[in-house]
Each structure stands twice: as C-alpha cells, then as structure tokens.
Amino acid sequence: MKTVRLSIVGFGAVGQGVARAILQKKDYLAGMDIELVVLGIADRGGACVGPDGVDLKAAIKRKKEIGSVATSDFTPLDVIKDIDHDIVVDATPTNIDDGEPGLTFMLEAFRHRRHVVTSNKGPLALKYSMLYDEARKNGVQFRFEATVGGAMPILNLAHDALAGNRIMSIEGILNGTCNYILSRMTEEGLSYEQVLGEAQELGIAETDPSYDVEGIDTACKLVILANSIFGMDVTYDDVDVTGITKITPESLSLAGAEGMLIKLIGEVRDGEDAIIKVVPKLVPKNHPLAVSGTLNVALLRTDMAGPICVKGRGAGSIETASAILSDIIAIGKKEF
Amino acid sequence: MKTVRLSIVGFGAVGQGVARAILQKKDYLAGMDIELVVLGIADRGGACVGPDGVDLKAAIKRKKEIGSVATSDFTPLDVIKDIDHDIVVDATPTNIDDGEPGLTFMLEAFRHRRHVVTSNKGPLALKYSMLYDEARKNGVQFRFEATVGGAMPILNLAHDALAGNRIMSIEGILNGTCNYILSRMTEEGLSYEQVLGEAQELGIAETDPSYDVEGIDTACKLVILANSIFGMDVTYDDVDVTGITKITPESLSLAGAEGMLIKLIGEVRDGEDAIIKVVPKLVPKNHPLAVSGTLNVALLRTDMAGPICVKGRGAGSIETASAILSDIIAIGKKEF
Numbered sequence: 001m002k003t004v005r006l007s008i009v010g011f012g013a014v015g016q017g018v019a020r021a022i023l024q025k026k027d028y029l030a031g032m033d034i035e036l037v038v039l040g041i042a043d044r045g046g047a048c049v050g051p052d053g054v055d056l057k058a059a060i061k062r063k064k065e066i067g068s069v070a071t072s073d074f075t076p077l078d079v080i081k082d083i084d085h086d087i088v089v090d091a092t093p094t095n096i097d098d099g100e101p102g103l104t105f106m107l108e109a110f111r112h113r114r115h116v117v118t119s120n121k122g123p124l125a126l127k128y129s130m131l132y133d134e135a136r137k138n139g140v141q142f143r144f145e146a147t148v149g150g151a152m153p154i155l156n157l158a159h160d161a162l163a164g165n166r167i168m169s170i171e172g173i174l175n176g177t178c179n180y181i182l183s184r185m186t187e188e189g190l191s192y193e194q195v196l197g198e199a200q201e202l203g204i205a206e207t208d209p210s211y212d213v214e215g216i217d218t219a220c221k222l223v224i225l226a227n228s229i230f231g232m233d234v235t236y237d238d239v240d241v242t243g244i245t246k247i248t249p250e251s252l253s254l255a256g257a258e259g260m261l262i263k264l265i266g267e268v269r270d271g272e273d274a275i276i277k278v279v280p281k282l283v284p285k286n287h288p289l290a291v292s293g294t295l296n297v298a299l300l301r302t303d304m305a306g307p308i309c310v311k312g313r314g315a316g317s318i319e320t321a322s323a324i325l326s327d328i329i330a331i332g333k334k335e336f
Numbered sequence: 337m338k339t340v341r342l343s344i345v346g347f348g349a350v351g352q353g354v355a356r357a358i359l360q361k362k363d364y365l366a367g368m369d370i371e372l373v374v375l376g377i378a379d380r381g382g383a384c385v386g387p388d389g390v391d392l393k394a395a396i397k398r399k400k401e402i403g404s405v406a407t408s409d410f411t412p413l414d415v416i417k418d419i420d421h422d423i424v425v426d427a428t429p430t431n432i433d434d435g436e437p438g439l440t441f442m443l444e445a446f447r448h449r450r451h452v453v454t455s456n457k458g459p460l461a462l463k464y465s466m467l468y469d470e471a472r473k474n475g476v477q478f479r480f481e482a483t484v485g486g487a488m489p490i491l492n493l494a495h496d497a498l499a500g501n502r503i504m505s506i507e508g509i510l511n512g513t514c515n516y517i518l519s520r521m522t523e524e525g526l527s528y529e530q531v532l533g534e535a536q537e538l539g540i541a542e543t544d545p546s547y548d549v550e551g552i553d554t555a556c557k558l559v560i561l562a563n564s565i566f567g568m569d570v571t572y573d574d575v576d577v578t579g580i581t582k583i584t585p586e587s588l589s590l591a592g593a594e595g596m597l598i599k600l601i602g603e604v605r606d607g608e609d610a611i612i613k614v615v616p617k618l619v620p621k622n623h624p625l626a627v628s629g630t631l632n633v634a635l636l637r638t639d640m641a642g643p644i645c646v647k648g649r650g651a652g653s654i655e656t657a658s659a660i661l662s663d664i665i666a667i668g669k670k671e672f
Contacts, residue, residue, distance in 0.1 A: 021640065025500060032499075145497075151641035153497035160496050161481075161489035163368075163669075164361060164661035288647070292622075304357060304658035305487035308648040311624070312641060322640035325500035333499075334670070 002336035003035045004328065005085035009076050009105050010092035011043040011059070011069050014119050014146070017321030018089055019056040025325065034332045040079035046070025047079045076101070080108050087331060089324060090118035096211075096220060096236060099123035103131075110134040110142070115335070117327040119146035119320050125220035125236040128227040141335065143327035144228075148221040149174060149296045151319035152312035156326065158229045158300060165302035167229050169269040172298035173291060174221045176314040177205050177212040178244050178264040182280075183292040186252045186261060192245060204294060214243035215278040218266040222276055230270045240277035247280055259285050338672040339371045340664065341421035345412050345441050346428035347379040347395070347405050350455050350482070353657030354425055355392040361661065370668045376415035382406025383415045412437070416444050423667060425660060426454035432547075432556060432572060435459035439467075446470040446478070451671070453663040455482035455656050461556035461572040464563040477671065479663035480564075484557040485510060485632045487655035488648035492662065494565045494636060501638035503565050505605040508634035509627060510557045512650040513541050513548040514580050514600040518616075519628040522588045522597060528581060540630060550579035551614040554602040558612055566606045576613035583616055595621050 006022075008015045022029075022036050029036060037053040045068025048054050059069045080088055088109035092102040103123040109116045111134065118124075123131060124147060135142035145155045149172075158167055173179050177199060184195045196213070199205035211217050219239040226232040244264050255262050265281040283289050288309040291297040296314030301307050313319045342358075344351045358365075358372050365372060373389040381404025384390050395405045416424055424445035428438040439459040445452045447470065454460075459467060460483060471478035481491045485508075494503050509515050513535060520531045532549070535541035547553050555575040562568040580600050591598050601617040619625050624645040627633040632650030637643050649655045 021500065028500070028502065151638075152644065153493065153641070156497035157489065157493060160666065161492035161662060162658075163665040164357070164364070165658055166364065286628075302487075302658070304654050304661070305489075306649040306652075306655055308488065308646070310644070310646045312644040316642075318640050319642055322498075322501055322638070325640070326497060329499040330496065 001033055001035050002332060003037055004087060004332045004336060006036055006038045006087045006089055007040040007079050007083060007085055008038060008089045008091060009042045010090060011041055011063055013317035014320045015091035016060055017317035018091060018324050019060055021321040021325050023056050039085045040083050041069045042076035042079045043069050047072055047074040047076060049074055049079060049083060076105060077108060080105055081112055085114060087115045087117055087328060090116060090120055092120050094120050094122040096122050096125055099126045103127055106131055107134055110138045110140055113138050113140055115141040115331050117143045117324050119324060121147045121220040125223045129233050141331050145327050146320045146323035147224050149298060150314040150316060151322050152296050152310055152314060154298050154310060155228060157310060162302060162305055165304050168301045168303060170225055170298055170300050171265055171267045171289060173263055173289060173296055174266050175212055175218045175264060176294035176296060180204050180294045182244060182262060185249055189249050191249055192247060213245050215241040215264060218264060218278045222266045222268050222278065226268045226276050230268065234276060238276060242279045244280055255282055261285055261290050263289060337369055337371050338668060339373055340423060340668045340672060342372055342374045342423045342425055343376040343415050343419060343421055344374060344425045344427060345378045346426060347377055347399055349653035350656045351427035352396055353653035354427060354660050355396055357657040357661050359392050375421045376419050377405045378412035378415045379405050383408055383410035383412060385410055385415060385419060412441060413444060416441055417448055421450060423451045423453055423664060426452060426456055428456050430456050430458040432458050432461055435462045439463055442467055443470055446474045446476055449474050449476055451477040451667050453479045453660055455660060457483045457556040461559045465569050477667050481663050482656045482659035483560050485634060486650040486652060487658050488632050488646055488650060490634050490646060491564060493646060498638060498641055501640050504637045504639060506561055506634055506636050507601055507603045507625060509599055509625060509632055510602045511548055511554045511600060512630035512632060516540050516630045518580060518598060521585055525585050527585055528583060549581050551577040551600060554600060554614045558602045558604050562604045562612050570612060574612060578615045580616055591618055597621055597626050599625060
C-alpha cells in the first residue's frame with residue numbers, strides 16, 4: 001500500500017469536502033493501493049496535527065462547533081513547512097488582489113518539496129509562472145483541476161485524455177451563477193435584479209455578487225486555462241472582461257426570437273489571432289454551449305480529435321472535492 | 337529523451353492514421369520528452385521491419401500503391417514476438433465471431449511483455465477478462481481508448497480525470513451511423529431505407545450496415561465500458577440488443593410532437609439493478625443525450641462529481657489515431 005501524507009490548508013466548504021471524501025473513499029482508495037493520511041489541517045484559527053494522522057471526523061465536528069480546527073500552536077505555515085508530508089491541499093479562498101494567503105502557502109510548499117493540489121484561483125490568476133517555476137525547480141507536481149469548472153474535468157481532459165492533440169481554442173460557460181441568472185431571465189422574462197435577488201436567496205449568488213456577475217471569476221479561470229493548456233504567460237489583467245449586469249430581458253427576448261440565447265462565454269485561443277476574453281455572446285439554441293441552469297460547459301477545438309465538448313457541475317463542495325481527489329490520486333499513482 | 341519502440345499491426349485507415357500522427361507529432365512529442373520509433377508494421381500481406389525504425393512515409397505510399405507494406409518475410413506474429421519493442425499497436429479490424437486475428441496478436445504481445453494499445457473491439461467484447469489477466473500477469477498495460485467513442489475520451493475520462501468517483505451508470509449514443517440515420521429521418525421525414533441509402537453513398541454507413549444498425553457495434557462498446565469501468569465480467573452475448581431498423585418516420589414524428597427524439601441508447605449500470613442494454617429510446621429534445629448527426633455522446637453519473645457529459649466525433653481515422661496516440665503517451669509517461 002502506498003501511503004500518501006497530506007495536509008489540508010483552509011477548512012471551509014472545500015477543505016471539509018476533501019476530508020469527507022477521504023473518509024468515504026478509504027476502501028475505494030485501498031483498492032487502488034493508495035492510503036491517504038492527513039497529518040495536519042489548518043484554518044484561520046490555527047491547526048491540528050497528528051503524527052499518525054488527525055481524526056478527520058473530530059476535526060469537522062470541531063470546525064462546526066467552535067469555528068476552527070485548532071488544537072495546537074501550529075500556524076498554517078508551520079504545518080506546511082515543519083510537518084514532513086507529501087502533498088499540501090490548498091483550499092484557501094480565492095483572493096484576486098494579491099493571491100494571499102494561498103500564494104505564500106503554495107510557494108512555501110514547493111520550497112519544501114511538497115506537491116500542491118489547489119482549488120484556489122487567485123494565486124494562479126496572478127502569479128502562474130512564478131508558481132509553475134517554483135514547482136518545477138523543486139521537482140514536484142502542481143495540480144489545480146478544481147480551479148476551473150468544479151467537477152467538470154477540463155484540465156486533466158486536455159492534458160491527459162487528449163494528450164497528443166494541440167488544443168486550438170477553448171470556449172465555455174465557466175460560471176454557474178451567471179448561467180443561472182441568464183437562464184432564469186430567459187425562461188421567465190424577469191429583470192437582472194429580480195433574478196439576482198432570487199439567486200441570492202437560493203445561495204447560488206453571493207451577497208456581493210460582483211466577482212461572479214462582472215465576469216471576474218470566468219476571467220480567472222480563462223487565465224488558468226491559457227497558462228496551463230496553451231502555455232501562455234498571462235495574468236488576470238490581460239483579459240478583456242464584460243459581465244452580465246447590463247443584459248436586459250428585452251435583449252434576451254430579441255435573441256430568443258432569432259433562435260438564440262445570450263450566454264457569458266469565456267474564450268481563449270492560441271496562435272496568431274490569440275484572444276482571451278469574457279463577453280456575453282449570442283449562442284444558437286442548439287449549439288453545444290447552449291447549456292442552462294448552473295451547469296458549466298466547455299468546447300475544446302483540437303487538431304486531431306476535432307471538437308470535444310464536456311459539461312458538468314461547475315461548483316459545490318463535494319464536486320470540488322472530487323476534482324481535488326482526482327489530482328491527489330494522479331500524484332499518488334505517478335510519484336509513489 | 338525517452339524512446340518508445342512500437343509495432344503497428346493492421347495497416348488500414350486506423351493504422352495509417354497512427355503512422356501519420358506519429359510523423360506529424362514528432363516535435364510535439366519531443367516537447368514531452370518522448371520519441372516514438374516504429375520498428376515494424378504488419379498487414380495481411382506481410383510486414384516491413386527496420387532496426388532503426390521503418391520509414392513511415394514510404395510504408396504509407398507502398399500500402400497505397402501495392403496494397404501491402406510487406407518488404408520482408410516476417411509475418412505479423414513474427415513482428416509481435418521476435419522484434420524487441422515496447423508497445424504493440426493493434427489496429428486490426430473488429431471481428432465479433434472469434435475476435436481473430438486481434439485476439440491472438442494481443443495475447444502474444446502480452447506474453448512477450450509488450451504493452452498493447454488497440455482500436456479493435458472484437459477481442460475485448462468476447463474475451464476481456466482473458467486479455468486483462470494476461471496483461472496483468474505479465475506486468476504490462478492494456479489500453480483501448482479508441483475502441484469506444486472514437487476521439488471522445490470516455491475511458492481515460494472515467495479512469496483518470498474522474499479518478500476517485502464511483503461511476504454509477506453510463507448512457508450514451510456510441511454509434512455515429514445510427515445517430516446520423518435517426519437524425520436525418522427526423523429532420524427530413526424520410527424512411528429508414530431512404531436515409532440508409534444516402535448514408536451508404538456518403539460513406540457513413542457500410543455496404544453491409546448490420547453491424548451498426550442492428551446495435552452490435554454499440555453493444556460491443558458497452559461490454560468494454562462494463563468490463564473496464566464497472567469491473568463486470570460480461571461478453572457481447574450478455575447484452576440485450578435492439579437496433580434501429582424497425583423505426584418509422586411516423587414514430588419519429590409522433591415523438592417530435594411530444595418534444596422528444598428517438599435515439600439508439602446504450603446503457604450500462606452497476607449494482608443491484610445492473611443493466612447492460614442497447615435500445616432505441618425517447619429522449620427529450622433538450623436532454624444532454626439529444627445530440628444529432630454522426631456525433632457520439634456519453635452521460636456518466638458519478639457519486640461525487642455528479643453527472644458529467646462528454647461529446648465528440650465517434651469515428652474517423654485521424655480521430656481514432658488521436659485516441660491511440662493518447663494511450664501511447666500515457667504509457668510513455670508512466671513506464672519510461
């Protein structure tokens with residue numbers, strides 16, 4: 001049995017989802033000859049550590065009851081640096097101002113020769129090449145399937161399942177909140193404000209929805225696709241971004257009369273006519289990108305396999321944990 | 337640079353597509369630190385071999401001009417057994433009566449400790465567990481992405497990109513010919529016979545279309561999914577199969593009036609209510625499986641990632657070669 005030693009840094013919905021997945025999948029992983037042991041969990045309040053593995057159930061319970069997993073004097077950085085382990089699972093929240101604290105956590109993890117699996121878009125949207133170089137310099141893996149498309153496996157699809165293909169462009173709906181709002185406005189003829197209120201009540205939109213509805217989240221995901229799949233060297237500032245806040249029920253209705261929908265599309269294209277932008281676009285109703293509700297979808301144009309379309313749930317803690325787990329398993333299979 | 341030594345057995349459209357892909361992708365592969373060298377190519381007429389690699393362009397030209405690549409006394413089995421190499425690419429045609437000659441070729445390859453990458457469904461639909469056991473016994477890989485869904489990367493998606501998930505069911509349109517025929521009948525109100533004739537003229541259907549239209553091809557693909565993803569131990573005879581030959585324009589039109597399409601759906605499900613069947617089904621027009629033309633689509637239900645839908649081109653020599661190349665690269669990355 002290969003024993004893979006982890007830490008989980010950031011213990012909100014995603015971090016807890018990872019802990020739950022590790023508990024649920026113990027037998028499944030044993031069938032793949034992999035045992036995952038979590039040697040430390042850190043959150044804003046501190047950390048809990050255990051040389052034989054922390055009790056994940058107790059940590060989840062403690063988080064719920066007292067708001068932190070902390071039972072020791074360790075800080076998150078202490079866990080990353082001082083505990084001898086293999087993979088740091090960074091599940092800290094996305095911050096696109098300076099990428100912290102995730103950026104520092106990931107860099108320190110690499111410097112201590114630990115692989116990193118993350119769901120945090122911020123550091124990748126701002127400092128991808130710095131992170132990539134640090135990982136390579138230290139001979140460790142840097143995987144981040146969970147940053148784009150939630151459970152929709154777009155990065156590993158492009159890198160592994162479509163290996164050998166040149167990916168020429170990717171277009172997609174990469175933000176479930178925007179897709180939900182536009183879908184409901186189209187179906188019900190309601191205004192942006194009305195549907196936003198409904199989405200906030202349902203927990204589909206945040207109290208401050210600007211990160212989603214202004215297209216920022218989609219832009220961060222595009223940057224990650226551009227850098228990791230197309231080998232570009234771009235940051236969030238390079239993306240041409242328009243959100244959905246100006247879209248009216250009238251424009252949706254006019255589009256509908258022509259058999260079209262309006263969708264917030266992120267597009268990245270390589271080569272001479274390189275492009276990286278987020279913009280509401282007309283999409284024919286029978287087009288592969290004409291996907292409704294909170295779903296995400298991506299259309300990859302490739303040189304050999306032709307167009308490949310994938311869709312799935314773009315968010316959710318268990319879905320994001322699923323993407324993180326697939327990355328952990330990939331490292332476990334290759335490095336151990 | 338890792339040098340991976342191949343043979344290509346079977347040199348029709350798929351085998352030639354693989355040779356072309358290896359030529360085209362030389363630089364791309366070098367960027368991944370992989371060099372592919374083909375030490376032998378075999379077809380019905382014999383084989384050509386070369387200790388430093390055969391000239392792929394010349395082999396394609398010879399095949400076109402004289403109908404065979406043969407320039408030596410080697411038989412296909414001689415190539416597999418006697419030439420020291422790493423991966424046998426079996427691109428022999430599918431035969432679901434006894435799986436030959438692919439079955440013997442693959443078994444001999446395994447016995448000589450060579451990995452096998454294949455596009456040939458026959459041996460897998462009939463003798464999956466025998467092949468799997470022989471590969472495992474000899475410590476080599478057995479990969480067959482190209483057998484299901486052409487360029488649509490369903491097997492590697494399920495095994496790698498969705499690793500950690502339990503796949504609970506797969507439903508899909510896995511035969512482009514049937515999908516083309518049903519799509520055209522629906523759109524044009526034409527009879528099965530009329531559209532079949534058109535599809536035959538376009539090269540979308542074979543002169544003897546029974547393998548496709550009777551659902552046999554879809555059933556073979558389901559068997560491969562059932563065995564390799566669900567760990568079942570089934571063969572072609574275990575599949576409950578109904579084809580599309582009895583479908584009338586009237587039934588399609590009645591379905592259409594209710595907002596439905598009729599599609600030939602392959603379905604495999606695990607657990608207590610296990611099922612493996614191919615049957616024409618009503619599919620709502622806005623359902624993920626409502627995909628038209630020659631496209632293939634698959635809907636995977638998973639325990640963590642939720643439903644994941646993938647679609648792409650189900651056939652074509654370059655698309656199939658793409659799937660074979662992704663398997664070769666996966667072996668190259670892992671074993672060398």
